[in-house]
Amino acid sequence: MSSRPTAHRPRKRFGQNFLTDDSVIGRIASAIAPTVTDHIVEIGPGQGALTETLAPSGCQLDVIELDRDLIAGLLASFSIHPRFTLHSADALKFDFASLARGDAQLRVVGNLPYNISTPLIFKLLENATIIRDMHFMLQLEVVQRLAAKPGSKNWGRLGIMTQYQCEVEHLFDVPPEAFDPPPKVQSAIVRLTPWTQNPWPQCDQARLRQVVQACFAQRRKTLRNNLKGLIDSGALEQLGIDPGARAETLELIKFIDITNAINV
The missing domain is CATH 1.10.8.100 (rRNA adenine dimethylase, C-terminal domain)
Structure with a gap:
């Protein structure tokens, strides 16, 4: 039985496009492969479509949701999991370092609103030392910029600064019809893995x-x-x-x- 909260009208000001395609949700969950020893931070859980695949693993799960109208539904659905914590907050202002415990690193996931994806990625890169990996649903164009190579029109500040700190993997594309409402752009899943041993020379x-x-x-x-x-x-x-x-x-x-x- 689905534990997703009841219908909620997506809000344009929050950039909400809720993922509804079960096969896509399953592919994302397989890419993340959560385990009981993981500490996962989900940004923008929305109606809980992905949360529903993460929580049963028994992982420590912190979710950050800006839309207060979604809070009650998320709590009703997932509070049964003893290691679930909900933060009613803006991810752009959230202190991710406050979640770190000892040497355990965070695994960050999320269907990021297109209007905040780039500044949020830069914010997370500032916390790269406490992050094991990141899996994001992003606008395809943003993923292409993250994974770009020199000589391409997509090569620029976002790709350079991200690749200096992370391995970037463009995992797969997601069509608009996988969302409600369907966005006007193609989406994609990207995995960012901070280097354990940075292959690049040190610099400021x-x-x-x-x-x-x-x-x-x-x-x-x-x-x-x-x-x-x-x-x-x-x-x-x-x-x-x-x-x-x-x-x-x-x-x-x-x-x-x-x-x-x-x-x-």
């Missing part, structure tokens, strides 16, 4: 963000123009970088090289 992440942001400030302009005031053409050439190139042609290692050269 705040400065790396500054460099990447400057490089992509005007995509059609050259590195020489976008980095004016941060590093000169001669220094770029010493790093093996063409000052006349555009940022989208650079591999991640080159952004790190620029960052470390500026910090010297």
Whole structure:
């Protein structure tokens, strides 16, 4: 028997599109593969479609829901599970570090509203040391940016900063008809796994963000123009970088090289 709360009218201001396709829900649950030893944090459980597959594992499950009209239904459905805790809060303002216990890392999951997905991912990356992995339903375009490679139109700040801290896996796509109401865009599931041993050279992440942001400030302009005031053409050439190139042609290692050269 389904334990999902009764019907709730999706709210546009919360970016709500509730996942209703059982086969898709099953595929997501299989990708997460929750166990009793896990500490899972679900962002935006909505009507509990995914929560319903996570709670029976016996995992410690904290869910964060902004829409207060959904709280009673979620509590009615899942309070029976002794390790279930509901937080009525805005995920963008939530202190994820407050959930960490000892060496146990968090596993974060969620069907993220499209309007907050990028800032929320950046917020979670700030907490990467306490996170084991993240599984998100996102707009396909966002997943393509997260998993992008140098030379593609999707290569930019989001992919670079995420790949510096995580392995990114585009797992599978989800069609609009899997939701109620159906969104006007394609969706996809992505897995982000923070590196246990970072394969990239160490650098100042705040400065790396500054460099990447400057490089992509005007995509059609050259590195020489976008980095004016941060590093000169001669220094770029010493790093093996063409000052006349555009940022989208650079591999991640080159952004790190620029960052470390500026910090010297």
